[in-house]
Amino acid sequence: MTRQTGTLTDGEAKTYDVLIVGAGFAGLYMLHRLRQIGLSAVVLEAASGIGGTWYNNRYPGLRCDIESLLYSYSFDTELQQEWKWSERYAAQPEILRYIHHVADRFDLRRDIQLDTRVSTATFDAERAQWKLATGDGDMFIGRYCVMATGCLSVSNFPFADQIGAFDGEWHHTSAWPHEPVDFTGKRVGVIGTGSSGIQCIPLIADQAAHLTVFQRTATFAIPANNAPLDPAFEADIKSDYDAWRDKNRRGEIFGGGDLGWHGEGSKSLIISALSLPAEERREFYESHWQRGGAHFAGAFPDLLVDAEANETAAQFVREKIHEIVKDPQTAETLSPQGFPIATKRLCVDTNYFATYNLPNVSLVDLKAEPIECITQTGIRTAAQDYSLDMIVFATGYDAMTGALLAMDIRGCGGIALREKWQSGPKTYLGLAIAGFPNLFTITGPGSPSVFTNMIMSIEQHVDWIAHCLDYMRSQGLQVIEASEEAEENWVKHTAEVVSGTLFDRADSWYLGANIPGKPRVFMAYLGGVNAYSEKCDEVASTGYEGFRLT
Secondary structure (H helix, E strand, O other), X not given: OOOOOOOEEOOOEEEEEEEEEOOOHHHXXXXXXXXXXXXXXXXXXXXXXXXXXXXXXXXXXXXXXXXXXXXXXXXXXXXXXXXXXXXXXOEHHHHHHHHHHHHHHOOOHHHEEOOOOEEEEEEEOOOOEEEEEEOOOOEEEEEEEEEOOOOOOOEOOOOOOOHHHOOOEEEEXXXXXXXXXXXXXXXXXXXXXOHHHHHHHHHXXXXXXXXXXXXXXXXXXXXXXXXXXXXXXXXXXXXXXXXHHHHHHOOOOHHHOOOOOOHHHHHHHOOOHHHOOHHHHHHHHHHHHHHOOHHHHHOOOOOOOOHHHHHHHHHHHHHHHHHHOOOHHHHHHHOOOOOOOOOOOOEEEOOOHHHHHOOOEEEEEOOOOOEEEEOOOEEEEOOOEEEOOEEEEOOOEOOOOHHHXXXXXXXXXXXXXXHHOOOOOOOEOOOEOOOOOOEEEOOOOXXXXXXXXXXHHHHHHHHHHHHHHHHHHHOOOOOEEEOHHHHHHHXXXXXXXHHOOOHHHOOOHHHOOOOOOOOOOOOOOOOOHHHHHHHHHHHHHOOOOOEEEO
Protein backbone atom coordinates (compact mmCIF):
# COMPACT_ATOMS: atom_id res chain seq x y z
CA MET A 1 0.00 0.00 0.00
CA THR A 2 1.12 3.51 -0.68
CA ARG A 3 -0.13 6.56 1.10
CA GLN A 4 -2.28 8.65 -1.21
CA THR A 5 -4.05 11.92 -0.72
CA GLY A 6 -7.34 11.55 -2.52
CA THR A 7 -6.00 12.58 -5.95
CA LEU A 8 -8.22 12.23 -8.99
CA THR A 9 -7.77 9.06 -11.03
CA ASP A 10 -8.55 9.30 -14.75
CA GLY A 11 -10.34 12.55 -13.98
CA GLU A 12 -13.26 10.84 -12.25
CA ALA A 13 -12.41 8.84 -9.12
CA LYS A 14 -10.68 9.79 -5.89
CA THR A 15 -8.32 7.11 -4.61
CA TYR A 16 -7.42 6.32 -1.00
CA ASP A 17 -6.01 3.42 0.95
CA VAL A 18 -9.26 3.05 2.91
CA LEU A 19 -12.83 4.18 2.31
CA ILE A 20 -14.99 4.68 5.43
CA VAL A 21 -18.77 4.92 5.21
CA GLY A 22 -20.36 6.81 8.11
CA ALA A 23 -19.24 9.74 10.28
CA GLY A 24 -20.54 8.69 13.68
CA PHE A 25 -18.44 7.50 16.61
CA ALA A 26 -17.14 4.55 14.57
CA GLY A 27 -16.20 6.44 11.44
CA LEU A 28 -14.40 9.21 13.32
CA TYR A 29 -12.27 6.86 15.39
CA MET A 30 -11.50 4.69 12.34
CA LEU A 31 -10.22 7.75 10.50
CA HIS A 32 -8.05 8.75 13.48
CA ARG A 33 -6.51 5.27 13.79
CA LEU A 34 -5.78 4.98 10.08
CA ARG A 35 -3.92 8.29 10.17
CA GLN A 36 -1.86 6.96 13.09
CA ILE A 37 -0.64 4.03 11.00
CA GLY A 38 0.01 6.16 7.93
CA LEU A 39 -2.88 5.19 5.66
CA SER A 40 -4.94 7.66 3.69
CA ALA A 41 -8.68 7.56 4.21
CA VAL A 42 -11.88 9.45 3.53
CA VAL A 43 -15.15 9.32 5.44
CA LEU A 44 -18.29 9.43 3.30
CA GLU A 45 -21.36 10.62 5.20
CA ALA A 46 -24.89 10.86 3.81
CA ALA A 47 -26.03 13.47 6.32
CA SER A 48 -25.17 17.17 6.36
CA GLY A 49 -23.27 16.87 9.63
CA ILE A 50 -21.17 14.46 11.64
CA GLY A 51 -22.47 12.42 14.57
CA GLY A 52 -24.35 9.51 13.01
CA THR A 53 -27.39 8.58 15.08
CA TRP A 54 -26.76 11.58 17.36
CA TYR A 55 -27.01 13.92 14.38
CA ASN A 56 -30.18 12.46 12.86
CA ASN A 57 -32.05 11.78 16.12
CA ARG A 58 -33.04 14.97 17.95
CA TYR A 59 -36.47 14.23 19.38
CA PRO A 60 -37.43 15.64 22.79
CA GLY A 61 -36.00 13.68 25.70
CA LEU A 62 -33.37 11.82 23.69
CA ARG A 63 -30.44 10.77 25.82
CA CYS A 64 -28.06 7.84 26.15
CA ASP A 65 -28.88 4.94 28.48
CA ILE A 66 -25.18 4.27 29.19
CA GLU A 67 -23.58 6.48 31.83
CA SER A 68 -21.82 9.46 30.28
CA LEU A 69 -18.46 8.70 31.89
CA LEU A 70 -18.42 5.38 30.02
CA TYR A 71 -20.26 6.44 26.87
CA SER A 72 -17.18 8.25 25.61
CA TYR A 73 -13.90 7.48 23.92
CA SER A 74 -11.10 5.95 25.97
CA PHE A 75 -8.34 6.03 23.34
CA ASP A 76 -6.85 9.35 24.48
CA THR A 77 -6.05 10.02 28.14
CA GLU A 78 -6.12 13.81 27.86
CA LEU A 79 -9.45 13.76 26.01
CA GLN A 80 -11.23 11.67 28.62
CA GLN A 81 -9.80 13.71 31.47
CA GLU A 82 -10.55 17.15 30.00
CA TRP A 83 -14.15 16.63 28.86
CA LYS A 84 -16.75 17.42 31.52
CA TRP A 85 -20.16 15.75 31.34
CA SER A 86 -23.06 17.58 32.96
CA GLU A 87 -25.38 14.62 33.72
CA ARG A 88 -25.28 10.96 34.65
CA TYR A 89 -26.98 10.18 31.32
CA ALA A 90 -26.05 12.73 28.68
CA ALA A 91 -28.73 14.20 26.41
CA GLN A 92 -28.39 14.33 22.62
CA PRO A 93 -27.19 17.95 22.35
CA GLU A 94 -24.36 17.30 24.79
CA ILE A 95 -23.29 14.08 23.06
CA LEU A 96 -23.27 15.87 19.70
CA ARG A 97 -21.15 18.69 21.18
CA TYR A 98 -18.72 16.03 22.41
CA ILE A 99 -18.51 14.48 18.94
CA HIS A 100 -17.77 17.89 17.42
CA HIS A 101 -15.14 18.52 20.09
CA VAL A 102 -13.41 15.25 19.18
CA ALA A 103 -13.55 16.03 15.45
CA ASP A 104 -11.97 19.44 16.03
CA ARG A 105 -9.42 18.27 18.59
CA PHE A 106 -8.02 15.67 16.20
CA ASP A 107 -8.56 17.69 13.00
CA LEU A 108 -10.81 15.06 11.46
CA ARG A 109 -13.11 17.25 9.37
CA ARG A 110 -10.67 17.71 6.48
CA ASP A 111 -11.09 14.03 5.55
CA ILE A 112 -14.87 13.88 5.92
CA GLN A 113 -17.16 14.43 2.95
CA LEU A 114 -20.73 15.27 3.99
CA ASP A 115 -23.93 15.03 1.92
CA THR A 116 -22.41 12.00 0.21
CA ARG A 117 -24.70 9.00 0.14
CA VAL A 118 -23.06 5.78 -1.07
CA SER A 119 -25.42 3.92 -3.38
CA THR A 120 -23.17 1.11 -4.63
CA ALA A 121 -20.02 -0.58 -3.36
CA THR A 122 -18.33 -3.03 -5.72
CA PHE A 123 -15.22 -5.14 -5.25
CA ASP A 124 -12.93 -5.21 -8.27
CA ALA A 125 -11.18 -8.58 -7.91
CA GLU A 126 -8.71 -7.93 -10.72
CA ARG A 127 -7.36 -4.79 -9.06
CA ALA A 128 -8.15 -5.90 -5.49
CA GLN A 129 -9.95 -2.69 -4.63
CA TRP A 130 -13.35 -1.33 -3.72
CA LYS A 131 -15.25 1.16 -5.85
CA LEU A 132 -17.92 3.22 -4.15
CA ALA A 133 -20.39 5.28 -6.17
CA THR A 134 -22.68 7.96 -4.78
CA GLY A 135 -26.14 8.99 -5.82
CA ASP A 136 -24.60 12.10 -7.40
CA GLY A 137 -22.35 10.02 -9.62
CA ASP A 138 -19.07 10.54 -7.74
CA MET A 139 -16.65 7.60 -7.56
CA PHE A 140 -14.22 6.67 -4.77
CA ILE A 141 -11.63 3.89 -4.96
CA GLY A 142 -9.85 2.24 -2.05
CA ARG A 143 -7.94 -0.94 -1.28
CA TYR A 144 -10.14 -1.45 1.76
CA CYS A 145 -13.66 -0.43 2.71
CA VAL A 146 -14.90 -0.04 6.29
CA MET A 147 -18.63 0.15 6.93
CA ALA A 148 -19.19 2.38 9.97
CA THR A 149 -22.88 2.72 9.19
CA GLY A 150 -24.28 2.09 12.67
CA CYS A 151 -26.71 -0.46 14.06
CA LEU A 152 -29.69 1.88 14.49
CA SER A 153 -29.53 4.28 11.56
CA VAL A 154 -32.27 3.29 9.09
CA SER A 155 -35.84 4.19 10.03
CA ASN A 156 -38.63 1.65 10.26
CA PHE A 157 -41.65 3.52 8.90
CA PRO A 158 -44.54 1.11 8.35
CA PHE A 159 -46.96 3.96 7.56
CA ALA A 160 -44.84 5.63 4.88
CA ASP A 161 -47.29 4.79 2.11
CA GLN A 162 -50.22 6.28 4.05
CA ILE A 163 -48.84 9.47 5.56
CA GLY A 164 -49.56 11.47 2.41
CA ALA A 165 -53.24 11.38 3.29
CA PHE A 166 -52.70 13.32 6.54
CA ASP A 167 -53.19 17.09 6.37
CA GLY A 168 -51.47 17.77 9.68
CA GLU A 169 -47.82 17.91 10.76
CA TRP A 170 -45.88 14.69 11.26
CA HIS A 171 -42.39 13.60 12.30
CA HIS A 172 -40.38 10.38 12.73
CA THR A 173 -38.20 10.25 15.83
CA SER A 174 -35.18 9.06 13.83
CA ALA A 175 -35.29 12.01 11.43
CA TRP A 176 -36.31 14.86 13.69
CA PRO A 177 -36.17 18.50 12.53
CA HIS A 178 -33.14 20.51 13.60
CA GLU A 179 -35.36 23.29 14.85
CA PRO A 180 -37.62 22.77 17.91
CA VAL A 181 -41.08 21.34 17.30
CA ASP A 182 -43.85 23.20 19.13
CA PHE A 183 -46.63 20.96 20.49
CA THR A 184 -48.40 23.77 22.36
CA GLY A 185 -52.17 23.62 22.07
CA LYS A 186 -52.09 20.69 19.65
CA ARG A 187 -53.72 17.30 19.60
CA VAL A 188 -50.76 14.95 19.21
CA GLY A 189 -50.66 11.23 18.51
CA VAL A 190 -47.55 9.13 19.18
CA ILE A 191 -47.30 5.68 17.60
CA GLY A 192 -44.81 3.42 19.36
CA THR A 193 -43.68 2.90 22.94
CA GLY A 194 -40.16 1.60 22.52
CA SER A 195 -37.16 3.57 23.72
CA SER A 196 -37.83 6.59 21.47
CA GLY A 197 -41.49 6.81 22.41
CA ILE A 198 -40.81 6.36 26.11
CA GLN A 199 -38.29 9.20 26.07
CA CYS A 200 -40.36 11.73 24.11
CA ILE A 201 -43.89 11.05 25.41
CA PRO A 202 -43.48 12.79 28.82
CA LEU A 203 -42.08 15.94 27.22
CA ILE A 204 -44.74 16.07 24.50
CA ALA A 205 -47.41 15.64 27.17
CA ASP A 206 -46.07 18.71 29.00
CA GLN A 207 -46.90 20.90 25.97
CA ALA A 208 -49.74 19.28 24.04
CA ALA A 209 -53.38 20.14 24.54
CA HIS A 210 -53.98 16.41 24.37
CA LEU A 211 -51.67 13.46 23.75
CA THR A 212 -52.93 10.11 22.52
CA VAL A 213 -50.39 7.28 22.77
CA PHE A 214 -50.95 4.38 20.39
CA GLN A 215 -49.27 1.43 22.08
CA ARG A 216 -48.34 -1.51 19.91
CA THR A 217 -46.57 -3.52 22.64
CA ALA A 218 -46.29 -2.65 26.32
CA THR A 219 -42.68 -2.07 27.30
CA PHE A 220 -40.62 -2.86 30.37
CA ALA A 221 -38.95 0.36 31.52
CA ILE A 222 -36.71 1.16 34.47
CA PRO A 223 -36.38 4.71 35.84
CA ALA A 224 -33.20 6.48 34.81
CA ASN A 225 -33.03 8.50 38.01
CA ASN A 226 -30.90 10.88 36.03
CA ALA A 227 -29.18 13.72 37.87
CA PRO A 228 -26.42 16.29 37.44
CA LEU A 229 -23.03 14.62 37.59
CA ASP A 230 -21.46 15.10 41.00
CA PRO A 231 -18.00 16.67 40.50
CA ALA A 232 -16.57 14.68 43.41
CA PHE A 233 -17.90 11.42 41.94
CA GLU A 234 -16.53 12.34 38.51
CA ALA A 235 -13.12 13.10 40.00
CA ASP A 236 -13.14 9.77 41.82
CA ILE A 237 -13.88 7.84 38.63
CA LYS A 238 -11.32 9.80 36.62
CA SER A 239 -8.64 9.18 39.24
CA ASP A 240 -8.75 5.52 38.20
CA TYR A 241 -10.38 5.83 34.79
CA ASP A 242 -8.35 3.07 33.14
CA ALA A 243 -9.45 0.53 35.74
CA TRP A 244 -13.12 1.36 35.11
CA ARG A 245 -12.57 1.11 31.36
CA ASP A 246 -10.97 -2.29 31.81
CA LYS A 247 -13.94 -3.49 33.88
CA ASN A 248 -16.21 -2.39 31.07
CA ARG A 249 -14.12 -4.25 28.47
CA ARG A 250 -14.15 -7.39 30.61
CA GLY A 251 -17.94 -7.27 30.89
CA GLU A 252 -17.88 -6.66 34.64
CA ILE A 253 -20.25 -3.70 34.26
CA PHE A 254 -23.55 -5.08 32.98
CA GLY A 255 -24.51 -3.75 29.57
CA GLY A 256 -21.99 -0.98 29.87
CA GLY A 257 -23.96 0.12 32.82
CA ASP A 258 -23.50 1.55 36.28
CA LEU A 259 -20.40 3.19 37.72
CA GLY A 260 -21.99 3.92 41.06
CA TRP A 261 -23.19 0.45 42.01
CA HIS A 262 -21.31 -0.98 44.96
CA GLY A 263 -21.96 -3.25 47.94
CA GLU A 264 -25.18 -5.17 47.32
CA GLY A 265 -24.54 -5.18 43.58
CA SER A 266 -21.73 -7.69 43.96
CA LYS A 267 -24.09 -10.25 45.53
CA SER A 268 -25.99 -10.64 42.26
CA LEU A 269 -22.95 -12.14 40.57
CA ILE A 270 -22.97 -15.31 42.64
CA ILE A 271 -26.60 -16.15 43.43
CA SER A 272 -29.77 -17.02 41.58
CA ALA A 273 -32.93 -14.92 41.74
CA LEU A 274 -34.69 -18.06 42.97
CA SER A 275 -32.26 -18.65 45.83
CA LEU A 276 -33.55 -15.73 47.90
CA PRO A 277 -36.78 -15.59 49.91
CA ALA A 278 -39.43 -13.54 48.10
CA GLU A 279 -39.21 -10.54 50.43
CA GLU A 280 -35.41 -10.37 50.33
CA ARG A 281 -35.48 -10.72 46.53
CA ARG A 282 -37.97 -7.87 46.30
CA GLU A 283 -35.76 -5.66 48.46
CA PHE A 284 -32.87 -6.45 46.14
CA TYR A 285 -34.92 -5.47 43.07
CA GLU A 286 -36.06 -2.34 44.90
CA SER A 287 -32.46 -1.28 45.48
CA HIS A 288 -31.76 -1.66 41.75
CA TRP A 289 -34.96 0.21 40.87
CA GLN A 290 -34.02 3.12 43.14
CA ARG A 291 -30.52 3.25 41.70
CA GLY A 292 -32.04 3.30 38.20
CA GLY A 293 -30.70 2.28 34.81
CA ALA A 294 -30.70 -0.71 32.50
CA HIS A 295 -28.32 -2.63 34.75
CA PHE A 296 -31.54 -3.83 36.44
CA ALA A 297 -31.45 -6.71 33.90
CA GLY A 298 -28.22 -7.88 35.49
CA ALA A 299 -29.61 -7.94 39.01
CA PHE A 300 -29.18 -11.72 39.01
CA PRO A 301 -27.05 -13.82 36.65
CA ASP A 302 -29.91 -16.13 35.63
CA LEU A 303 -32.53 -13.57 34.60
CA LEU A 304 -31.87 -14.05 30.89
CA VAL A 305 -31.55 -17.83 30.93
CA ASP A 306 -34.15 -19.06 33.44
CA ALA A 307 -37.81 -18.28 32.73
CA GLU A 308 -38.90 -18.67 36.35
CA ALA A 309 -36.15 -16.35 37.59
CA ASN A 310 -36.98 -13.86 34.85
CA GLU A 311 -40.64 -13.80 35.85
CA THR A 312 -39.71 -12.61 39.35
CA ALA A 313 -38.12 -9.49 37.82
CA ALA A 314 -40.92 -9.01 35.30
CA GLN A 315 -43.59 -9.21 38.00
CA PHE A 316 -41.70 -6.71 40.16
CA VAL A 317 -41.79 -4.17 37.32
CA ARG A 318 -45.49 -4.83 36.63
CA GLU A 319 -46.24 -4.18 40.28
CA LYS A 320 -44.27 -0.93 40.08
CA ILE A 321 -46.36 0.15 37.09
CA HIS A 322 -49.54 -0.48 39.07
CA GLU A 323 -48.14 1.52 41.99
CA ILE A 324 -47.35 4.50 39.73
CA VAL A 325 -50.36 4.57 37.37
CA LYS A 326 -53.57 5.53 39.17
CA ASP A 327 -56.09 4.02 36.76
CA PRO A 328 -56.02 0.21 37.16
CA GLN A 329 -57.06 -0.50 33.56
CA THR A 330 -54.44 1.83 32.14
CA ALA A 331 -51.82 0.27 34.43
CA GLU A 332 -52.78 -3.19 33.22
CA THR A 333 -52.57 -2.12 29.57
CA LEU A 334 -49.10 -0.69 30.24
CA SER A 335 -47.94 -3.89 31.96
CA PRO A 336 -45.96 -6.08 29.52
CA GLN A 337 -47.11 -9.66 29.08
CA GLY A 338 -46.10 -12.53 26.85
CA PHE A 339 -42.32 -12.11 26.75
CA PRO A 340 -39.53 -12.18 29.35
CA ILE A 341 -38.18 -8.91 30.66
CA ALA A 342 -35.06 -7.62 28.82
CA THR A 343 -35.57 -9.93 25.82
CA LYS A 344 -36.82 -6.82 24.08
CA ARG A 345 -34.72 -3.73 24.69
CA LEU A 346 -35.03 -2.77 28.35
CA CYS A 347 -35.87 0.92 28.29
CA VAL A 348 -34.70 3.61 30.68
CA ASP A 349 -37.31 6.30 31.33
CA THR A 350 -37.96 9.58 33.08
CA ASN A 351 -41.55 9.90 34.38
CA TYR A 352 -42.92 7.74 31.57
CA PHE A 353 -45.52 5.76 33.53
CA ALA A 354 -46.50 8.77 35.66
CA THR A 355 -47.35 10.65 32.44
CA TYR A 356 -50.49 8.53 32.10
CA ASN A 357 -51.87 10.13 35.28
CA LEU A 358 -52.14 13.48 33.49
CA PRO A 359 -55.66 14.52 32.42
CA ASN A 360 -54.50 15.39 28.88
CA VAL A 361 -53.01 11.96 28.13
CA SER A 362 -54.88 8.88 26.89
CA LEU A 363 -53.71 5.41 25.91
CA VAL A 364 -54.91 3.33 22.97
CA ASP A 365 -54.14 -0.39 23.02
CA LEU A 366 -53.50 -1.37 19.40
CA LYS A 367 -53.76 -5.04 20.25
CA ALA A 368 -57.42 -4.40 21.10
CA GLU A 369 -58.08 -1.90 18.31
CA PRO A 370 -55.42 -2.06 15.54
CA ILE A 371 -54.72 0.91 13.29
CA GLU A 372 -56.59 0.58 10.01
CA CYS A 373 -55.17 3.62 8.26
CA ILE A 374 -53.87 7.16 8.49
CA THR A 375 -56.64 9.55 7.46
CA GLN A 376 -56.82 13.18 6.42
CA THR A 377 -57.63 14.20 9.97
CA GLY A 378 -55.70 11.66 12.04
CA ILE A 379 -55.69 7.92 12.76
CA ARG A 380 -58.45 5.38 12.28
CA THR A 381 -58.40 2.25 14.39
CA ALA A 382 -60.76 -0.71 14.31
CA ALA A 383 -62.79 1.05 17.02
CA GLN A 384 -62.88 4.74 16.10
CA ASP A 385 -61.33 7.79 14.41
CA TYR A 386 -58.85 9.94 16.37
CA SER A 387 -58.64 13.57 15.23
CA LEU A 388 -55.07 14.87 15.46
CA ASP A 389 -53.07 17.97 14.55
CA MET A 390 -49.74 16.15 14.65
CA ILE A 391 -48.48 12.54 14.49
CA VAL A 392 -45.13 11.39 15.87
CA PHE A 393 -43.92 8.03 14.57
CA ALA A 394 -41.70 6.37 17.19
CA THR A 395 -41.57 3.15 15.19
CA GLY A 396 -37.87 2.42 15.49
CA TYR A 397 -35.31 1.09 13.05
CA ASP A 398 -34.39 -1.60 10.59
CA ALA A 399 -31.66 -2.61 13.01
CA MET A 400 -28.21 -4.09 12.48
CA THR A 401 -28.51 -4.83 8.74
CA GLY A 402 -30.69 -1.98 7.47
CA ALA A 403 -27.91 0.48 6.63
CA LEU A 404 -25.77 -2.15 4.90
CA LEU A 405 -28.60 -3.52 2.80
CA ALA A 406 -29.71 -0.02 1.83
CA MET A 407 -26.61 0.04 -0.38
CA ASP A 408 -25.98 -2.28 -3.31
CA ILE A 409 -22.84 -4.01 -2.00
CA ARG A 410 -21.31 -6.58 -4.34
CA GLY A 411 -18.38 -8.87 -3.64
CA CYS A 412 -16.56 -11.56 -5.59
CA GLY A 413 -18.25 -12.52 -8.86
CA GLY A 414 -20.74 -9.70 -8.42
CA ILE A 415 -22.68 -11.46 -5.66
CA ALA A 416 -24.94 -9.00 -3.84
CA LEU A 417 -24.91 -8.79 -0.06
CA ARG A 418 -28.72 -8.75 -0.20
CA GLU A 419 -28.59 -12.14 -1.92
CA LYS A 420 -26.03 -13.60 0.49
CA TRP A 421 -28.07 -12.42 3.47
CA GLN A 422 -31.52 -13.30 2.16
CA SER A 423 -31.89 -15.91 4.94
CA GLY A 424 -30.25 -13.70 7.56
CA PRO A 425 -26.86 -12.06 8.08
CA LYS A 426 -23.70 -14.16 8.09
CA THR A 427 -20.35 -12.80 9.20
CA TYR A 428 -17.10 -13.92 10.72
CA LEU A 429 -16.82 -12.23 14.15
CA GLY A 430 -19.20 -9.50 12.98
CA LEU A 431 -16.13 -8.01 11.30
CA ALA A 432 -15.90 -9.62 7.88
CA ILE A 433 -18.05 -11.42 5.30
CA ALA A 434 -16.99 -14.40 3.19
CA GLY A 435 -17.08 -13.47 -0.49
CA PHE A 436 -16.48 -9.80 0.28
CA PRO A 437 -12.69 -9.34 0.56
CA ASN A 438 -11.16 -6.25 2.17
CA LEU A 439 -14.56 -5.23 3.56
CA PHE A 440 -14.95 -4.68 7.31
CA THR A 441 -18.09 -3.99 9.33
CA ILE A 442 -17.80 -2.15 12.64
CA THR A 443 -20.11 -3.67 15.29
CA GLY A 444 -21.79 -5.69 12.56
CA PRO A 445 -24.16 -8.64 12.94
CA GLY A 446 -22.45 -11.44 14.82
CA SER A 447 -20.61 -9.13 17.23
CA PRO A 448 -21.66 -8.11 20.78
CA SER A 449 -22.72 -4.75 19.36
CA VAL A 450 -26.01 -3.47 20.81
CA PHE A 451 -25.60 -5.58 23.97
CA THR A 452 -22.59 -3.55 25.04
CA ASN A 453 -21.44 -0.02 25.55
CA MET A 454 -21.32 0.77 21.84
CA ILE A 455 -18.32 3.09 22.01
CA MET A 456 -16.30 0.46 23.83
CA SER A 457 -17.17 -2.09 21.14
CA ILE A 458 -16.45 0.44 18.40
CA GLU A 459 -12.98 1.05 19.80
CA GLN A 460 -12.29 -2.67 20.02
CA HIS A 461 -13.34 -3.23 16.39
CA VAL A 462 -11.51 -0.20 15.06
CA ASP A 463 -8.28 -1.14 16.85
CA TRP A 464 -8.53 -4.70 15.51
CA ILE A 465 -9.05 -3.46 11.95
CA ALA A 466 -6.17 -0.98 12.23
CA HIS A 467 -3.81 -3.67 13.51
CA CYS A 468 -4.95 -5.98 10.74
CA LEU A 469 -4.26 -3.44 7.98
CA ASP A 470 -0.89 -2.58 9.49
CA TYR A 471 -0.05 -6.30 9.50
CA MET A 472 -1.17 -6.67 5.89
CA ARG A 473 1.11 -3.84 4.83
CA SER A 474 4.09 -5.17 6.79
CA GLN A 475 3.71 -8.57 5.13
CA GLY A 476 3.25 -7.19 1.62
CA LEU A 477 -0.31 -8.53 1.46
CA GLN A 478 -3.20 -6.90 -0.37
CA VAL A 479 -6.31 -9.06 0.14
CA ILE A 480 -7.94 -10.48 3.26
CA GLU A 481 -11.14 -12.49 3.13
CA ALA A 482 -13.05 -14.53 5.70
CA SER A 483 -13.34 -18.19 4.73
CA GLU A 484 -16.74 -19.79 4.26
CA GLU A 485 -15.88 -22.39 6.90
CA ALA A 486 -14.89 -19.81 9.51
CA GLU A 487 -18.02 -17.81 8.80
CA GLU A 488 -20.32 -20.84 9.06
CA ASN A 489 -18.67 -21.94 12.28
CA TRP A 490 -19.08 -18.47 13.79
CA VAL A 491 -22.73 -18.24 12.75
CA LYS A 492 -23.34 -21.68 14.26
CA HIS A 493 -21.57 -20.73 17.49
CA THR A 494 -23.53 -17.47 17.76
CA ALA A 495 -26.82 -19.36 17.33
CA GLU A 496 -25.81 -21.94 19.95
CA VAL A 497 -25.09 -19.19 22.48
CA VAL A 498 -28.50 -17.59 21.89
CA SER A 499 -30.26 -20.95 22.18
CA GLY A 500 -29.26 -21.11 25.83
CA THR A 501 -31.11 -17.87 26.61
CA LEU A 502 -34.68 -16.55 26.63
CA PHE A 503 -34.21 -14.14 23.74
CA ASP A 504 -36.05 -16.25 21.18
CA ARG A 505 -39.24 -15.86 23.25
CA ALA A 506 -39.75 -12.25 22.17
CA ASP A 507 -40.53 -10.74 18.77
CA SER A 508 -37.85 -8.08 19.04
CA TRP A 509 -35.81 -6.01 16.65
CA TYR A 510 -32.84 -8.06 17.85
CA LEU A 511 -34.31 -10.79 15.63
CA GLY A 512 -35.59 -8.44 12.92
CA ALA A 513 -39.18 -9.22 13.94
CA ASN A 514 -40.23 -5.57 13.60
CA ILE A 515 -39.63 -5.57 9.82
CA PRO A 516 -42.13 -7.51 7.67
CA GLY A 517 -40.36 -10.16 5.62
CA LYS A 518 -37.03 -9.81 7.41
CA PRO A 519 -35.48 -13.19 8.29
CA ARG A 520 -35.95 -14.04 11.96
CA VAL A 521 -32.33 -14.41 13.02
CA PHE A 522 -30.82 -13.19 16.28
CA MET A 523 -28.24 -10.71 15.03
CA ALA A 524 -25.89 -10.06 17.97
CA TYR A 525 -23.33 -12.19 19.79
CA LEU A 526 -24.30 -13.00 23.39
CA GLY A 527 -21.17 -14.79 24.52
CA GLY A 528 -19.87 -11.76 26.41
CA VAL A 529 -17.53 -8.94 25.46
CA ASN A 530 -14.55 -10.47 27.25
CA ALA A 531 -14.81 -13.85 25.51
CA TYR A 532 -15.45 -12.13 22.21
CA SER A 533 -12.45 -9.82 22.50
CA GLU A 534 -10.24 -12.74 23.46
CA LYS A 535 -11.41 -14.61 20.35
CA CYS A 536 -10.63 -11.62 18.13
CA ASP A 537 -7.16 -11.29 19.70
CA GLU A 538 -6.56 -15.00 19.26
CA VAL A 539 -7.48 -14.82 15.57
CA ALA A 540 -5.03 -11.95 15.04
CA SER A 541 -2.21 -13.57 17.04
CA THR A 542 -2.35 -16.72 14.93
CA GLY A 543 -1.85 -14.83 11.67
CA TYR A 544 -5.60 -14.22 11.18
CA GLU A 545 -6.98 -17.71 11.51
CA GLY A 546 -10.18 -18.09 9.53
CA PHE A 547 -9.06 -15.57 6.92
CA ARG A 548 -7.35 -16.03 3.56
CA LEU A 549 -4.53 -13.52 3.09
CA THR A 550 -2.99 -13.07 -0.36
